[in-house]
Amino acid sequence: MQGDQQGYDRGTSIFSPDGRLYQVEYAREAVERGSSSVGVRTAGGVVLAARRRVRSPLMDAESVEKLHQVDDHLGVISAGNAADARRLVEFARQTVQRDRLTYDEPMPVEPLAKEVADHVQEYTQSGGARPYGTALLVGGVTDGRPVLYETDPSGTPSAWDAAAIGGESGEIREFLEAEYAADADLESGVDLALEALAAPDDATFSPAEVAVGTVTAESGYRTLPTDDRRNALDALGLLDEDGGPQAS
Numbered sequence: 001m002q003g004d005q006q007g008y009d010r011g012t013s014i015f016s017p018d019g020r021l022y023q024v025e026y027a028r029e030a031v032e033r034g035s036s037s038v039g040v041r042t043a044g045g046v047v048l049a050a051r052r053r054v055r056s057p058l059m060d061a062e063s064v065e066k067l068h069q070v071d072d073h074l075g076v077i078s079a080g081n082a083a084d085a086r087r088l089v090e091f092a093r094q095t096v097q098r099d100r101l102t103y104d105e106p107m108p109v110e111p112l113a114k115e116v117a118d119h120v121q122e123y124t125q126s127g128g129a130r131p132y133g134t135a136l137l138v139g140g141v142t143d144g145r146p147v148l149y150e151t152d153p154s155g156t157p158s159a160w161d162a163a164a165i166g167g168e169s170g171e172i173r174e175f176l177e178a179e180y181a182a183d184a185d186l187e188s189g190v191d192l193a194l195e196a197l198a199a200p201d202d203a204t205f206s207p208a209e210v211a212v213g214t215v216t217a218e219s220g221y222r223t224l225p226t227d228d229r230r231n232a233l234d235a236l237g238l239l240d241e242d243g244g245p246q247a248s
Helices: 001-011 022-032 082-103 108-121 167-177 188-198 226-236
Strands: 037-041 046-051 067-069 074-080 134-142 145-151 157-159 162-163 210-216 220-223
Touching: 022 074, 022 082, 022 134, 037 074, 037 134, 037 145, 037 167, 037 188, 046 074, 046 134, 046 145, 046 188, 067 082, 067 134, 067 220, 074 082, 074 162, 074 210, 082 108, 082 134, 108 134, 108 145, 108 157, 134 162, 134 210, 145 162, 162 167, 162 188, 167 188, 188 210, 188 226, 210 226
Parallel strands: none
Antiparallel strands: 037 046, 037 162, 046 210, 067 074, 074 134, 134 145, 145 157, 210 220
């Protein structure tokens, strides 16, 4: 019986007798070991925010990439294996460029999320390859309407009003379920995302320890500069007074 279990463990595309793909479950565990990322859809646009894991005071925190611009109207935030996330972001960028060249218009959020999810799903049924150990939140604007999607290691896309991936995502999701308001403006969405990141352990952050981006119909994709992040954290009482790196 133990030998059979090990066989299903090693087979990346073999179902166990109870219908499980162990390698996909292990990939989900890799996501849970990543630092937290949050997406919030507001009336004014989509907010993407994440904790940066700064391992040493010698490390340049800004070099820890959690936020990625995919197109003028599209942003992605990741949790899990950083190298896998970078590969998926490049796939997403190439997909958007091909679509724009073909149709001469911006690619909507939902088709992009499904293209990425289809690519991820292929790696759950191909021999000699492992699943992607990362999850993405894809936020953007389609026909002036904010849209937020999640893709997970199984290749499943799902639309959300507010979502959390990475470590402590369950606690963060509970906080979002209690505090989310569909009619909130963009600034309130930024505040909610930062509060959600801090909720599991009442954390405080230096500006370098969080990454925040927004996507709106008017301004497209933009990241919040350091001073804006500092002011937002200070207003919420979440600013680390020492300003130094913390383990997350």
